[in-house]
Amino acid sequence: QVQLVQSGAEVKMPGASVKVSCKASGYTFTTYYLHWVRQAPGQGLEWMGIVNPSGGSTSYAQKFQGRVTMTRDTSTSTVYMELSSLRSEDTAVYYCARAQGLVQADGFDIWGQGTMVTVSS
Amino acid sequence: SYEVTQPPSVSVSPGQTASITCSGDKLGDKYACWYQQKPGQSPVLVIYQDRKRPSGIPERFSGSNSGNTATLTIRGTQAMDEADYYCQAWDSSTWVFGGGTKLTVL
Numbered sequence: 001q002v003q004l005v006q007s008g009a010e011v012k013m014p015g016a017s018v019k020v021s022c023k024a025s026g027y028t029f030t031t032y033y034l035h036w037v038r039q040a041p042g043q044g045l046e047w048m049g050i051v052n053p054s055g056g057s058t059s060y061a062q063k064f065q066g067r068v069t070m071t072r073d074t075s076t077s078t079v080y081m082e083l084s085s086l087r088s089e090d091t092a093v094y095y096c097a098r099a100q101g102l103v104q105a106d107g108f109d110i111w112g113q114g115t116m117v118t119v120s121s
Numbered sequence: 122s123y124e125v126t127q128p129p130s131v132s133v134s135p136g137q138t139a140s141i142t143c144s145g146d147k148l149g150d151k152y153a154c155w156y157q158q159k160p161g162q163s164p165v166l167v168i169y170q171d172r173k174r175p176s177g178i179p180e181r182f183s184g185s186n187s188g189n190t191a192t193l194t195i196r197g198t199q200a201m202d203e204a205d206y207y208c209q210a211w212d213s214s215t216w217v218f219g220g221g222t223k224l225t226v227l
Contacts, residue, residue: 106154
């Protein structure tokens with residue numbers, strides 16, 4: 001079945017970097033854009049950016065510009081999200097999510113299970 | 122940057138109709154999507170392109186969008202519909218989520 005499986009929980013020191021993976025299966029990896037969304041404890045959803053698995057192009061939310069890098073590996077159908085200069089406010093569950101179609105209004109139809117990233121000294 | 126606003130909470134009695142709003146400047150000129158999220162789970166898409174339902178989403182879920190407000194309507198609300206609901210819009214290459222609405226069925 002169509003699914004996105006993410007890497008496991010991480011605990012990082014302030015100032016460090018974290019790299020979260022998201023492996024796609026059950027569909028043609030290069031056909032659908034993938035997004036990253038995060039959710040701080042008890043808070044709402046926050047869009048971080050998008051990656052095109054076909055060509056590798058990316059677009060990031062202004063808030064994360066300069067601190068986030070999204071990449072993909074077509075040989076393993078995996079996308080990655082790396083966030084640097086971590087601070088306590090980055091403690092959150094990080095989700096990857098598939099864009100349902102090529103239209104921006106099509107929404108995110110498949111979500112990963114989430115990866116908890118804890119930033120603490 | 123573009124923003125959309127939701128009420129923090131909405132309450133409804135079982136079997137009644139729940140309406141959750143999402144407000145943004147000229148939101149009716151864009152498209153809205155809606156997600157349901159239950160505790161400890163990943164979000165689920167329930168409405169896209171203002172009013173379309175993905176396969177597997179019950180017919181009791183519907184959406185509309187006009188003026189500055191998009192609305193998610195749940196008719197015949199069931200206990201299983203108790204969850205957080207998030208609206209989402211796209212503007213200038215950016216996807217924006219509302220702050221979420223906690224729907225309580227009591």
